[in-house]
Amino acid sequence: MNNYLLVINAGSSSIKFAVYQTDASSNQLVTHASGQLDGIGNQPNFTVKNHHGVTLVERTLSVNEIHDHRGAITLILAWIKDYLADGVLLAVGHRIVHGGQHFSAPVLIDASILAALEALIPLAPLHQPHNLAPIRVLLETLPALPQVACFDTAFHRTQPVVAQRFALPQHFFDDGVRHYGFHGLSYEYIASVLSELDPALVNARVIVAHLGNGASLCALQNGRSMATTMGFSPLDGLVMGTRCGTIDPGVLLYLMAHYGLDAQALEQLLYHQSGLLGVSGISSDMRVLLASNDPLALEAIALFVYRIGREIGSLAAALGGLDALVFTGGIGEHSAVIRAKVCHQAVWLGLELDETANQAGKPCISTLNSSVSAWVVATDENRMIALHTLQQLNKT
């Protein structure tokens, strides 16, 4: 009998998953299959590929068949049950965006943990409710199956207190109003593979740019998070697909007082209607903007890059200098154009881009003379979650 782990990363309109084969007594993980059910609530589409990239499932479904996350996870579980007929599903690991101040490491989930995570929904309304939906279904339908929560915030809990504090009265900090940071599973994965790029990077001052739909930067020293651009919520920092990033809080007061926006309307504006979509008025997808000649598309791209450039300067200051810059996430991994623009903004730090290597999609994209090296690394949050899940299982 083979043993398997399931990893679930549930977003607002999709559930992504990966199945790993494992030998429970070791930390060996072999990717078996991965897939997603996207278009939930709109045009559901179920796709699965095996570890060779061969398509196992490609099914368009109707909204009547799958109308919500509950339906989506039920379908995924039914497929997995058939697919793993020869094996045992040992556990499920989940990506949970917000762990608040009390969850600084992966944890086995029970009803009380789920309730504590539900209380954090207002801190990450775009992510947390969707992250938790599959857990609830699994607790109801397969209560004996171990589930492990792995947090995007946990990796940043090593930051110095000064990096976690807002200049607000102390009691707010004690109540959890603090700078958390996100994309931690991605940064933890990148930190774990730095030695494969160059052993010298392990103890170096490194900025990782996770540029996807959500985007942030993380300053690493000795592989630990020292500072990051996202804050209390995943709204802060860089310009994102539909999120505004850093904004003067005075703007929010003005929008409330003069436009009559309440908390709900602000949430809608800042999470869903801002960022690349808001500035361009065209799309949140960087590919669409890069293919457009519309001046507003160019302005959105310019602002995206400008904000990254400014924040790289800020994180380099937090690190006391910079040795390397690593690109990851959908945009960071696939867009040579955006990487080039970001690197050109970092020339003052001593970064010299190797244009040919960048165009060719090489792992190292800086010249031999560059005093700051630059890299492209595909992130793998799922593998990080699977590893944590296995470690939790081995503890029990």
Ligand SMILES: Nc1ncnc2c1ncn2[C@@H]1O[C@H](COP(=O)(O)OP(=O)(O)O)[C@@H](O)[C@H]1O
């Ligand atoms: N070839 C490409 N060029 C530019 N942008 C790309 C390319 N491929 C993917 N992207 C961008 O990556 C984004 C998604 O990144 P990803 O990290 O997969 O997102 P998510 O945050 O949903 O996990 C898309 O919105 C798209 O803008």
Ligand SMILES: CC(=O)OP(=O)(O)O
């Ligand atoms: C935390 C966050 O922004 O996640 P994502 O990039 O998946 O939206």
Ligand SMILES: [Mg+2]
């Ligand atoms: Mg992502």
